[in-house]
Amino acid sequence: MKKxxxxxxxxxxxxxxxxxxxxxxxxxxxVGKTTTKEAIATVVSAIKRTRVSAGNLNNxxxxxxxxxxxxxxxxYSSGTSASFWLKVLWNGFIGLIIKQKYPExxxxxYGADHPGDIKKLARRFKxxxxxxxxxxxxxxxxxxxxxxxxxxxxxxELLRLMSESDYAVLNYDDPLVAKMAHSTRAKVVSYGxxxxxxxxxxxxxxxxxxxxxxxxxxFKINQGISSVPVRMAGSLGKSMALSCGAAAAVGRILGLNxxxxxxxxxxxxxxPGRLRILPGIKGSIIIDDTYNASPAAMxxxxxxxxxxxxxxxxxxxxxxxxLGEYSIKAHQDVGNMAGNITDALVCVGxxxxxxxxxxxxxxxxxxxxxxxxxxxxxxxxxxxxxxxDVVLIKGSQGIRMEKVVEEIMAEPEKKMELLVRQSxxxxxx
Numbered sequence: 292m293k294k295x296x297x298x299x300x301x302x303x304x305x306x307x308x309x310x311x312x313x314x315x316x317x318x319x320x321x322v323g324k325t326t327t328k329e330a331i332a333t334v335v336s337a338i339k340r341t342r343v344s345a346g347n348l349n350n351x352x353x354x355x356x357x358x359x360x361x362x363x364x365x366x367y368s369s370g371t372s373a374s375f376w377l378k379v380l381w382n383g384f385i386g387l388i389i390k391q392k393y394p395e396x397x398x399x400x401y402g403a404d405h406p407g408d409i410k411k412l413a414r415r416f417k418x419x420x421x422x423x424x425x426x427x428x429x430x431x432x433x434x435x436x437x438x439x440x441x442x443x444x445x446x447x448e449l450l451r452l453m454s455e456s457d458y459a460v461l462n463y464d465d466p467l468v469a470k471m472a473h474s475t476r477a478k479v480v481s482y483g484x485x486x487x488x489x490x491x492x493x494x495x496x497x498x499x500x501x502x503x504x505x506x507x508x509x510f511k512i513n514q515g516i517s518s519v520p521v522r523m524a525g526s527l528g529k530s531m532a533l534s535c536g537a538a539a540a541v542g543r544i545l546g547l548n549x550x551x552x553x554x555x556x557x558x559x560x561x562x563p564g565r566l567r568i569l570p571g572i573k574g575s576i577i578i579d580d581t582y583n584a585s586p587a588a589m590x591x592x593x594x595x596x597x598x599x600x601x602x603x604x605x606x607x608x609x610x611x612x613x614l615g616e617y618s619i620k621a622h623q624d625v626g627n628m629a630g631n632i633t634d635a636l637v638c639v640g641x642x643x644x645x646x647x648x649x650x651x652x653x654x655x656x657x658x659x660x661x662x663x664x665x666x667x668x669x670x671x672x673x674x675x676x677x678x679x680d681v682v683l684i685k686g687s688q689g690i691r692m693e694k695v696v697e698e699i700m701a702e703p704e705k706k707m708e709l710l711v712r713q714s715x716x717x718x719x720x
Contacts, residue, residue, distance in 0.1 A: 609686020
């Protein structure tokens with residue numbers, strides 16, 4: 292039945308693209324896809340009707356579903372029900388018969404669990420603008436890939452099918468992504484902190500309120516002799532600036548000037564669970580990065596914790612899943628880094644014990660705590676927090692680290708809007 296559903300959805304989606312002719316902006320990579328999608332949508336929605344794929348609707352079912360309609364909320368609450376899919380198919384056929392007010396731009400994510408996945412999706416739904424965010428030194432989802440170069444090859448498939456009239460937007464801070472410029476016939480637009488990037492980011496810094504608490508980031512976007520400042524509240528990390536760099540590149544391709552792009556990005560606050568700043572109990576500050584975890588994203592989050600001002604630095608780190616043969620060393624590397632940064636470390640999950648073991652070479656063992664689950668860890672985290680602490684919380688989505696955030700956030704009544712994975716479907720797991 293799933294295969295039949297996939298065939299019907301793909302046929303309908305292709306017909307929709309032929310009928311309504313939207314521009315497709317495709318995003319892939321191992322780090323920063325979701326924030327990049329949302330930043331792009333924030334910029335381009337100022338001039339075009341825009342739809343952005345939600346969550347992980349990035350496969351042979353999720354991509355055509357997004358093309359057919361904005362079904363993300365219903366999908367995550369009742370996506371397994373027959374009535375939901377009957378509604379999608381019925382509305383899909385109606386949309387082919389009766390013309391609708393369809394988006395002018397679709398911002399879609401292209402995911403890969405196995406070799407060949409992105410090539411298959413790109414053949415079905417070729418983007419006009421393709422963005423590759425990052426691969427990283429130890430990429431996530433590598434069980435079915437030999438090494439990071441193999442992963443990079445898979446991501447580059449999005450670009451290989453593009454034509455001379457299309458655009459490839461590449462993060463030049465990642466050497467593997469920068470090399471993809473030679474893998475496509477599309478016009479290349481680069482972004483990043485790297486000196487030779489066409490959209491160059493600079494002057495990155497943290498923003499604080501009058502009480503010295505972090506409230507966001509500031510940076511500049513430069514193109515040629517033009518430069519604009521961007522100040523963003525609510526989220527932290529250079530990854531936020533990189534996502535905005537990709538969004539700025541797409542905006543420039545569509546004819547927006549840097550001032551308009553900066554104004555749009557100033558309204559962008561990032562997504563729940565992506566280095567979001569939340570007030571915590573006892574006057575603490577939470578850095579909520581619980582959406583997911585890869586080695587590159589974990590290192591980036593720890594860099595943020597190291598650089599941010601705070602009375603003490605606490606990290607609550609969960610397992611990084613789907614790393615295959617890289618798993619033990621990746622967790623040990625995180626432990627070595629965390630041990631040099633944190634005053635207290637809480638490790639959650641079977642693999643996170645390797646984080647704890649490595650961290651014990653850098654810090655006192657009495658300040659390291661290990662737990663099997665986030666439910667078991669959350670009360671200890673609540674106990675050890677003090678006023679003025681900065682607490683980083685991060686782990687793969689299967690470890691459910693958002694439960695720890697809920698335990699220590701100052702406004703738990705706002706969890707539905709502030710935390711990841713708050714649908715009935717997820718909460719029931």
